[in-house]
Amino acid sequence: MTHDPTAQATVRLRPKGPARAVRFGAPWVYADSLVLDRRTKALTPGSIVRLEDGERAPLGTAAFNPLSKIAIRLLDPDPGARIDRAWLVERVRTALALRARLFDTPHYRLIHAEADGLPGVIVDRFDDVLVVQPNAAWAERLLPTLSDALQEVTGATCVYKNASGRTRALEGLDDHSEILAGVVPEALFVPMNGAKYRADILGGQKTGLFYDQRANHAFAARLAKEARVLDVFSHVGGFALAALAGGARMALGVDSSGPALALAEDGARESGLDARFATRKADAFDAMDALGAEAARFDLVIADPPAFAPAKPALEAGLRAYERVARKATALVEPGGCLMLCSCSHAADLPAFRTACLRGIGKAGARAQLIYSGAASPDHPTHPYLAESTYLKALAFRILP
Numbered sequence: 001m002t003h004d005p006t007a008q009a010t011v012r013l014r015p016k017g018p019a020r021a022v023r024f025g026a027p028w029v030y031a032d033s034l035v036l037d038r039r040t041k042a043l044t045p046g047s048i049v050r051l052e053d054g055e056r057a058p059l060g061t062a063a064f065n066p067l068s069k070i071a072i073r074l075l076d077p078d079p080g081a082r083i084d085r086a087w088l089v090e091r092v093r094t095a096l097a098l099r100a101r102l103f104d105t106p107h108y109r110l111i112h113a114e115a116d117g118l119p120g121v122i123v124d125r126f127d128d129v130l131v132v133q134p135n136a137a138w139a140e141r142l143l144p145t146l147s148d149a150l151q152e153v154t155g156a157t158c159v160y161k162n163a164s165g166r167t168r169a170l171e172g173l174d175d176h177s178e179i180l181a182g183v184v185p186e187a188l189f190v191p192m193n194g195a196k197y198r199a200d201i202l203g204g205q206k207t208g209l210f211y212d213q214r215a216n217h218a219f220a221a222r223l224a225k226e227a228r229v230l231d232v233f234s235h236v237g238g239f240a241l242a243a244l245a246g247g248a249r250m251a252l253g254v255d256s257s258g259p260a261l262a263l264a265e266d267g268a269r270e271s272g273l274d275a276r277f278a279t280r281k282a283d284a285f286d287a288m289d290a291l292g293a294e295a296a297r298f299d300l301v302i303a304d305p306p307a308f309a310p311a312k313p314a315l316e317a318g319l320r321a322y323e324r325v326a327r328k329a330t331a332l333v334e335p336g337g338c339l340m341l342c343s344c345s346h347a348a349d350l351p352a353f354r355t356a357c358l359r360g361i362g363k364a365g366a367r368a369q370l371i372y373s374g375a376a377s378p379d380h381p382t383h384p385y386l387a388e389s390t391y392l393k394a395l396a397f398r399i400l401p
Ligand code: SAH
Pocket: 205, 209, 210, 213, 233, 234, 235, 236, 237, 238, 239, 254, 255, 256, 257, 260, 282, 283, 284, 285, 304, 305, 306
């Protein structure tokens, strides 16, 4: 008998497995909740399987990866679903409809993984250029079809695979990035909040731009009229350029990455804002100390550091680092001015982060009002079962005079 490679395998939950949660929409099943026999363990990572509960009743169609702790990622509640180009096209269409409603130009996160029904898949759109992060084995296997589906729905001409995501290793995937279609343009400018940002698709951090901060950039811009602005951990000038477009008197961007600051300067020039923009390449903590020593004061200070507490073991040290940032940043705020503090740490939840900020502000000898509490922009929807995907927090305080 010849083996039919298209025949779908079945994977079953243990008798006490989370069948109810899956029926209510939970997107994952961990390996220890599954019956893993020799046959199941031999399945290729990223295989599409039929998922059953302990009583053999169907739960849906899922992607299976025997190498990952997240062994099952639900794809479709229909146990007979075919995960093919048409299915992918439908998911991408649904995702696109939300973004088309939210934004005037085709610059946004198009696919935000589980929340958009494509588990582990991130797609950022820069007009005709799509940057795909296939961070789950099933997406890696179906990548050519996914790339076609993305192009069909969006009309984009260029697709770049960014394999730098930290979670790929947990799925047994390599870190080899490549162009899947078209040509990546050398200079790419993205309009957001009245400024134009330069995104570096091939060499930049993340996928080139932090779209998740757009709504928080916009709020900072509202505080920026006539203000002297300090943007610490500026990257490509996310907050600084929005603030300048919002009428800031001047903005200083601080980052330890020279290439990031060069992109920020390109964006400032393209936006016609460069006369009021300056950069300083330095460690953020040192730069804040130095500015303090120079008695520099700003009407708005923003600090948006990298994840200091990406996972639980780093939580305590991470919270202390956020407190230190808050203390040093507060010292640079003109009394009556504003302070915006951000965290993209999964492990530090909002109350923990807020407490760290308040301790830092208190240690700087200041009192504050909390005037804004923001999260990732709505092109980064949250899957209701994955609280940790609400990773981004942005708090704005007014430092009382
Ligand atoms: N605020 C940006 C995103 C910041 S990402 C936006 O809204 O688009 C975090 C940035 O911190 C990165 O650009 C990284 O280069 C920088 N960074 C990391 N560690 C640093 C340090 N110790 N000092 C200064 N910058 C640092």
